[in-house]
Amino acid sequence: MNDQEKDYEGQRIDPKTWKSILRFAAPKKNYFLLILGGGMFAGIIDTLMSFMSRWAIDGFMIPGTTDRVWLFAAAAIGLQLLMAVLTLVYCRSAGYLEAYLNAEVRKAAYTRLQSMSFSYFDKTSTGHLISRLTGDITRIMEMVSWTCIDLGWGAMAVVASLIAMFLVNLKLALITLAAVPVVALISVWFQQKILRYQRKTRRLNSMITSSFNEGIMGARTSKTLNREELNDREFARETHDMFRASMRSATISAVYMPLASLVISLATGCVLIAGGHDVQRGVLTIGTLNFFINIGSMMFEPIRNFAGIFADFQSCQAAAERVADVLQCVSEIEDSPEVIEKYGDFFHPKKENWEPIRGDVDFDHVSFWYLPGEPVLADFNLHVKAGENIALVGETGGGKSTIVNLLCRFYEPREGIIRIDGKDYRERSQLWLQSSLGYVLQTPHLFSGSIMENIRYGRLEATDEEVREAARLVGADEFIEKLEKGYDTDAGEGGGNLSTGQKQLISFARAILADPAIFVLDEATSSIDTVSEQRIQAAADKLLQGRTSFIIAHRLSTVRNADRILVIDGGRILEEGSHKELMARKGRYYELYENQFRRDRLRQSLEELDR
Amino acid sequence: MQPRKGERVKALLRYTKGFRLPILLSFLLMALELILGFISPLVLAVTIDSVLDAKPVNVAWYFSWFVPAVGGVEVIRRNLWIMAAAMLGMTILSGLVRFARARLNARSGEGTVRRLRDRLYAHIQRLPYRWHAAAQTGDVIQRATTDVDTIRRFLSGMLLEFVRTILMVLVGAAVMFTINTTLAFITIGMVIPVAAVSILFHVRIGRLFTVQEEAEGRLFTVMQENVTGIRVVRAFGRSGFELDRFNAANEENRKELLRVNRTFASLWAVLDVLCGMEFAAVLIVGIFLAVGGRLTVGQFTVFLSYVYTFFWPIRGFGRVLSELSRTLVAAGRLEEIFKAEEEADLETGSEPSLRGDVDFRDVTFSYGDSPVLQHLDLHIPGGTTAAILGGTGSGKSTLTLLLQRLYEIDSGKITIGGTDLREIRKSHLRSHIGIVLQEPFLYSRSILQNIDLRSPEPDRALAEAAAKDASVHEDILAFEQGYDTVVGERGVTLSGGQKQRLAIARALAGNSDILVFDDSLSAVDTRTDAAIRDALRARRQGVTTLIISHRVTTLMEADRIYVLKDGRVAEEGTHEELMALEGGIYRRTFEIQSAAVEEGEPA
Secondary structure, eight states, rough: OHHHHTTTTOOSSOHHHHHHHGGGGGGGHHHHHHHHHHHHHHHHHHHHHHHHHHHIIIIITTOOOTTTHHHHHHHHHHHHHHHHHHHHHHHHHHHHHHHHHHHHHHHHHHHHHHHHHHHHHHOOOOOHHHIIIIHHHHHHHHHHHHHHHHHHHHHHHHHHHHHOOOOOOOHHHHHHHHHHHHHHHHHHHHHHHHHHHHHHHHHHHHHHHHHHHHHHHHHHHHHHOOHHHHHHHHHHHHHHHHHHHHHHHHHHHHHHHHHHHHHHHHHHHHHHHHHHHHHHHHOOOOOHHHHHHHHHHHHHHHHHHHHHHHHHHHHHHHHHHHHHHHHHOOOSOOHHHHHHHHHOOSSSSOOGGOOOOOOOOEEEEEEEEETTTTTEEEEEEEEEEEEEEEEEOOTTTHHHHHHHHHHHSSSSSSSEEHHHHTGGGGGGOOOHHHHHHEEEEEOOOOOBBHHHHHTTTTTTTOOHHHHHHHHHHTTTTTHHHTTTGGGGBBBHHHHHTTTHHHHHHHHHHHHHHOOOSSSEOOOSSSSOOOOHHHHHHHHHHHTTSSEEEEEEEHHHHHHHOOOOEEEEEETEEEEEEEEHHHHHHHHHHHHHHHHHHHHHHHHHHHHHHHH | OOOOHHHHHHHHHHHHHTTEEEEEEEEHHHHHHHHHHHHHHHHHHHHHHHHOOSSOOOSSSSGGHHHHTTTTTTHHHOOOHHHHHHHHHHHHHHHHHHHHHHHHHHHHHHHHHHHHHHHHHHHHHHHHHHHHHHHHHHHHHHIIIIHHHHHIIIIIIIIHHHHHHHHHHHHHHHHHHOHHHHHHHHHHHHHHHHHHHHHHHHHHHHHHHHHHHHHHHHHHHHHHHHHHHHHHHHHHHHHHHHHHHHHHHHHHHHHHHHHHHHHHHHHHHHHHHHHHHHHHHHHHHHHHHHHSSSSSHHHHHHHHHHHHHHHHHHTTTHHHHHHHHHHHHHHHHHHHHHSSSOOSSSSSSSOOOOOOOOOOOOOOOEEEEEEEHHHHHHHHTOOOOOEEEOOOOHHHHHHHHTTTTSOOOOOOOOOTTEEEGGGBBBHHHHHHHHEEEOOOOOSSBHHHHHHHHHSSSOHHHHHHHHHHHHHHHHHHHHHHGGGBBBSSTTOOOOOOOHHHHHHHHHHHHHHHHHHEEESTTTTTHHHHHHHHHHHHHHHHSOOEEEEOSSOHHHTTTEEEEEEEEEEEEEEEEOOOHHSSSTTTTTHHHHHHHHOOHHHHOOO
16 A cells, blocks of 8 residues: 555656646636736736835835825825735635535545445555545635735836836846746745655654654563663654755755845845936936835735745645546446446436336356456356345465455456346446445444444434334344443444443344345354354344345354355355255364354353353 | 734743744844935935035935045945945845845754754654644644744744834834834834734634634545545445535635635735825825935835835735744644643662562553553562453453553552562663563564664664564565565564564564563464464563463463453463363353364354
8 A cells, every 4th residue: 555655756747647626727717817916916916016115216205295195195095905805805716615625625535536446445455545535625625715916016017017027227227136036946946856855854854753652552562671771762853854854954944034035135235236327427316216126026926836836836746646546546446337328327217217126136157356467256156036135164275255356246247147137237227236235244344433323324214213123123222221221322433331232233234124126144253252242143033034045154053044155265166055054064164154153152261261 | 722912922932942042033123224325215316316416415414424434425425336336235235134044043943943852752752642643643743834934934934024024114214213203104004904914814814714714624635535435435436426425515615715715806806906006196195205305216215216216025014923823832732732731750769680580469450431440459470471351341451551650550569579669760671571562562673673673773683583573584584675664554464374474573672571472463363373372481580471362372371361351350370270260261262262163153
């Protein structure tokens, strides 16, 4: 997973990446225009304001008159008020755009994920996926929305200043202009340098974080090995590196501004000499000279901003690539247009066209591999009659989970056909099948919210009474009633306050409420106490009655009760039959059973000890 | 509990210890930078005024030496390059000061934080085990990273910004009043409303931010739950429902973010109005003053450039203040960790051989209110193998913690070779007792370093020998990079059994006098378990071994077996002796575990 995330070391700005993200702003083009336009207008006003001081000097102070000063006052106040209005306009627009893009891009990415096939989630770590949906999007959208202002303002401030300069005085304009490319080059060079150090410090920072993590998680080990001093030294090396990188970055920044000021100051000095003599000769007004002296430093800000925008986009490039990837990801399993036409998609199912499901399952010469050349299932055949209970046993990696995943159409066969009720399941929608499935995972996953809500997840329109009935059926009501808040107890944070066995029972209740035609159960390998196990077994028995079921079985009781047991190994059925038949054969099943028996006994003895 | 505000301020000050001089120096340089910044426009003003007419120029009384010094107005008029050079000189000087200040500032800021991090790390490592057992890792890490970073940002940026603003108002006022009282009043008078608006808005924005962050937190939770539970979502065909749920949270976050952004927009617009009016006022009043002969054109340009630089920092003053209060909260949160007391006397006491008898006598111990060991007596002869069988709450793992003095006993006495544990140097004790845990911790380093952790330069031969005895050598060689394979958080993930065996190799490499296996063979299959025990037997010379397990086959060959129940020894003896106990716990456990499949079949 680490390697995969490292691929996004976006060094160069890739317009394609940005296009795929920024196209979400298309419906709000107007806001973009408002921001850009507002920024540009502000740039113009800034230039006009420097004309105002020129007017004040040349128009009133030098001649020593206050004639029509009210016009000047009106202009000065008017321009400032206009500026404030512009600020309000473009800031509000940028603020709106930021919120809009955040919400829209997140929604698009999230929606995309809802219909992705499982192969995608297998390849992408949950943590990374979440950080793309959260932090990455926030960062990009903040940057995009607010730099727009700088973009408009900066561009216009430079252009307007240039125009103003050339209109006023050609000679002085040329002198000032000479400094612009130098300052621009310096800015770009330094911003790039700073960006590089930022990346470095960020990397070092994450190392320090994981060292802290290690220092805390491994506290006992460090103590027992007396590693405190050694750990300190190693940690100090990391903070030292961090210090040096930060110092370098700070030094670079510290050189940048004075250097740029120096260049501007040089230009201003030349302006002063050349312009001063012109003033003495009476061909230049004092106000104009003052205007040129100030404009140099006024133009520096937008130039610096421009270089900054470039660096901003660069620093967000990697994040943008990650987000663009989510937005563009293609599901390995897509319903065909005809299927969607008839059955609807994930969000708009056409339930009126759905055929009821009986639960007849047929694997017909099915082959499957996750990686080419490493087949997990090869020419696998299996026919399960509606209502039959199948137990899958065998070592990890033998293909049990794959069979179940194929059945649920979380993956599709690479070769061969899977038929449900005699029809290739690809001819119906994923949702049609998956809505009729009851699926209980090895590690029960509960959502935040009450127990009531969690059970109701199985059938959203179920009444409270129906939810209680489901809980009663699986024997979960007993412990739920005993909880202080009963069904309103929060199952949050993955159900942290409930035991694994309790969570399992709740997930059973959830499944039974859904009243599925086909039931899939991946039994927990981790030990739960005997009492919970008996309850779960009883619950499972109820669930299985009259339903097609596939159980990846770890418990002896489950295995024994199955109609048919399949021993899966190397992607094929090694042994098949009832418990009695297979035990009599003394083959692989017997061996597996014996091992499981020992584990059960060990656990049982531990419970005995605890008693 | 957050420490009181005064304490938090004190804590923040304490962190800067050792860097206070550079910090003060950077303040001084900042003042110098500001003064230079205020003087530069004066040079320009002299130029403008002298160019305009040959009257003696007096921009400000303390600057009056300047014109005579260069030779009078006429000289300046003829040699304008002098003024250009003076301006350039000022720029270079203030650039140098600025550079020195920035470096000094970074050095003190980053240096403080580096030391803070080092101290925090060292402190956390030395906190007693009791603290670690109760601490929430995520929370501690959050403090060690986010809170430290808040302090870093404050020290290397915000603090200076704060000082700059205050100094600027002071220096600025002093300079302005010497030039023109009226304009100075107009400028300084505006400081208070601008600062007040900034502060008031930031208080409000701070509140709105909290609300927005909460909304964002809820949104992120919805997304996180959806992605982690995607299998459940899909298995129940709940994509539509999940989308509705997401939409609600997404809209709420959008709404709150919009509210924050709107407030910001209003803040900036209001500030623009205030500062804009200020600028206009200086322009207009300046005209009247100049026309009335009470202000020269040069002085006017000085004021214009002052107004321009003056208000930016003041506009941001509210942000600086809100940042300060956030920093204080962060400091308070760090203080909570620093206040916890470190484990004392690690390096005092004697260093006897630990190969003697291990003796627990009348030991009572409890975690808080819940008693764990009650008057426990346990005697393990030196060099023998003792096995302990016990249920989940029997206190068997507590024994190992007590043996290494990770916890202190409430009453009773533990001795090794007759020496009271409390008289033995802790570091000596710990380095000579090798403990293998059920869920061992691996560092993000190479396998080699993980086996020989005690020195910076691991011994390969020693590590390999240990790995062979722990039956993990073959596994290690199967990795592409063998012993140099990096494991742990930043490396290869090992299986539970591999981890346990690696931890055993680690303990063996330590050449301990006492070896403790705390349920550490549970993920290892029975055959490997036996192989490891054989290797241990061959290796053991005078090493006292303590095996804790509930797998009877692991325990039965021990010299002596103890059955722990409710914090006491309920049964003890050899396997045969305990098997002879009719109705004994050990015997029952043995019978259950060794039952054959056929017998175990239910009717």
